[in-house]
Amino acid sequence: MEEGTFACPVRREEELVVQELGDEVLVYDLRRHRAHALNRAAALVWRQCDGKTSVSEMAAALHRELGIAADEEMARLALRRLAAARLLQTPPPADAALSRRDLMRKLGVGVAAALPVVTSIVAPHAAAAASVVYIDPALCNEQNVGKCCLNPGSTNKYCRYNPGMGKYECTGNPCP
């Protein structure tokens, strides 16, 4: 993809639920059931992704609002992270940004706290958010009675003590 087609990035808006948290932003992707928290720098860049604001203008805004050097690499790092979270309509070119480490080398270690960060989770299913703790079946023992043995491809069952066999087994009732 030519870099020119990414001159003015556009944020995704369809199938997203967005909540402002002061300087930060919380986004829920209805399509993928993932939630993302954008820190102040990432949120600033994302808000500017309106199809009219250039990367250099985003860098100037970061400098104005956060007091860090007006470096386009900072804006490109944010855009790469936003793209990885599928929050942009068009992903940036693959080689468009320095890594976090390279950026800190370039701008100084002091910018670490100001770096754009996008934190993501997979939204839990109802049962997973409830009182179910999952373990590897090999860990079914006295300490893990009542936990759910994960059996990919088969039915998950609770770890329980089998008095007939005299040992702990993943043979309890089905768990989520």
Next chain:
Amino acid sequence: MEKLDRLGWAEGICFSAYGVRVGLRANRPGVLSALGEYLPPGWRPVDSPLVDQLFSIRMGGADGRRGLRRYHLLYGGILQLCRTLDDRELFEAIENHVQLNIAADAPRRVFIHACVVGWAGRAVVIPGRTHTGKSQLVAALLRAGAEYFSEEYAVLDPRGRVYPYPRRLSLREEEGAPPVRVAAAELGARTARRSLPAGLVLFTEYRPGARWRPRVVPPGAAALMLLENTVCARTRPRAALAAVRRLAMEAPVLKSARGEADETALRVLAAVGAVRR
């Protein structure tokens, strides 16, 4: 469902809890009255031909033939949820599945898996799943004078107020032992009857020898951590997001490992009101 309906049922009840109508039926008289303490807090019988979820209980027991016992079976709709020979295991399965349905479907509430106590006119919310030592910490908070809200859920309304879900506590006297059900009054504590605004959210986990070193969690990270414990995150994401956002913005959110429960409880209660957003 027709096959289940044709089996013959001796008794049934419809009740409402947190706006969700639940139907229970059993193949033997007396089963539903034995459920008592396993029903959700605040349940009340309703006269309704329609329910949001129907649970069917087939009690087993001695078969009459020598050495044979039939399993107890629990169905949620047409799905078999539990098959056991143990009465207590069956009742606990009923309790867990009923409460999960209520937590997922309550129309005007968002349920977050958490322990909650009241202190100084504020709710202290301690999110997290089971086996992280929350119950022991709640018991210690109650012994220190806090008011009991819940060991299971923080129940939030759209205004951000936290409501009680005062199920009896499940306390393990030692690791690996089955939990014992304890009422808050047995610990000398009062049970909350009204909602409170949130005063503190604490993410913590027991680690032997851990030092109490709370750090403030930024709102975005706090909201994600709360969402990970929100029952309706996938089924009602707009309501879930609004609830965790409000909680993360309006109450201080701290994170720290913890050592012994009684010492930690005093530190937690001291933090309510001392830390501001």
